[in-house]
Amino acid sequence: MNLKRLLMVGLILMAFTATSVLAMEGGNSRKGKHLFKKSCKSCHNAGDEGGEVTPMSKTMAQWDRYFKKKAKKHPGSVMKDLSKKDLKDINQFLFDKAADSPSPETCG
Ligand code: HEC
Numbered sequence: 790m791n792l793k794r795l796l797m798v799g800l801i802l803m804a805f806t807a808t809s810v811l812a813m814e815g816g817n818s819r820k821g822k823h824l825f826k827k828s829c830k831s832c833h834n835a836g837d838e839g840g841e842v843t844p845m846s847k848t849m850a851q852w853d854r855y856f857k858k859k860a861k862k863h864p865g866s867v868m869k870d871l872s873k874k875d876l877k878d879i880n881q882f883l884f885d886k887a888a889d890s891p892s893p894e895t896c897g
Pocket residue numbers: 825828829830831832833838839840842855863864865867868871879
């Protein structure tokens with residue numbers, strides 16, 4: 790096998806592992822957006838009791854930390870009522886549109 794061929798194989802393998810890792814970890818951002826509007830925005834528009842929360846309220850790292858640690862302490866039962874998968878999708882949407890993401894969104 791010549792060097793060029795070896796490099797190609799290496800690149801393909803790398804691309805393959807990168808996408809499979811993403812697919813494993815990632816929630817569905819499109820579903821997450823829908824769920825966020827349905828389950829979160831009722832209390833999180835400007836002037837609501839929870840205060841305004843949009844994807845841009847936090848950075849990507851902050852959103853991941855929020856869902857890993859703090860979401861359990863969120864007031865009320867909303868975080869317990871949603872399934873793990875729903876929360877993952879919402880986490881993914883907020884992460885994808887976070888303040889420091891490539892495509893920040895306010896989702897008003
Ligand atoms: C029943 C009303 C209600 C619903 C529904 C609700 N929240 Fe909240 N949320 C609150 C309240 C009240 C607080 C506390 C606000 C405070 O401490 O000032 C809060 C706080 C937060 C905070 C912390 C804000 C900060 O500055 O760190 C985040 C983030 C948050 N909610 C996200 C969500 C997400 C995501 C959902 C949907 C899965 C959701 N909330 C659904 C009422 C709600």
